[in-house]
Amino acid sequence: MTDYQPENVGTVTKYVVIESFSVTPADLAVRAYEVSSGVMIKETCFGLVIMGTEDEVNRIITEVRKVDPDHIFVKDRGFPPGDPRRCRANLGGARPGFHGIEQEMTILPYISNALKILGTRDPGTVPAQKNARKKPKLDISTLKKMIDAQEP
């Protein structure tokens, strides 16, 4: 084993994911560059990756969120942008972790819609989710599909 000397110590990296009909990642990147100072901003297919000091990254995200507050989502990232241990340019295929974002992006329109509604509505008026811990059973139609899909 060799010694490990970390780079970018003291920085944070965050994803800004956009799921909007009216704003593209390029629009967000332009807005982020306008208000940024001393951070690294990378535009991706789903939004931006921003790396810098925590205060500066948070400030930029606060500004960027104003573009479309209900359709912009932010998440922490452990690695800096383009890190050879994670970047798909070095590894091939999708970046590990992209599949998680891809899966949750299918749900983001429901979340955006709810955030818009709850902007004017008290969450206390919405009923609670029931049976969240109950394990769903395999329904008979799904089982039949699985049986039919079996190779003879």
Add this chain to the structure above:
Amino acid sequence: MAKVFIYPATSLILTDMVTRFGHTPLSSAVAIRERIQTAGLESVPLQITPEEPKKGLRWAAVEVPSGVRGRMSLYGPMIGESEAAIIINDADLAFGCMGCARTNELIKFLLRQKEMPILDLTYPQNEAEGLVFVAAIKRFLSELGVKP
């Protein structure tokens, strides 16, 4: 501002919701960042060194596979400092190998052992469920304390 453990620990939606409603999410990215930014022995890709399974002994017995103990060295300290938790049950996102599956079971067990507020949810499948999902999180987090 409370520290809220999120499960799945890599969830974009939960990280965003917790931050948006004024609290601090405890996610796996934060634990990985600590290791990536700490000097030591090189151990690509996640800087999980042979020391991690030893640290994991605090949460899992020695006969538990080292993969589970290594993962617990990331999540265990975060469970310890968490003041609340949001758990999404049956998340496809949390799917992984046997090491992930057993670690996930242990994480949920340890969270439920701890006397703190826990919100159990499932991912929404449509707009109506989405409203119920977000309202539940907003209500839960506002009851925890300070709002922005």
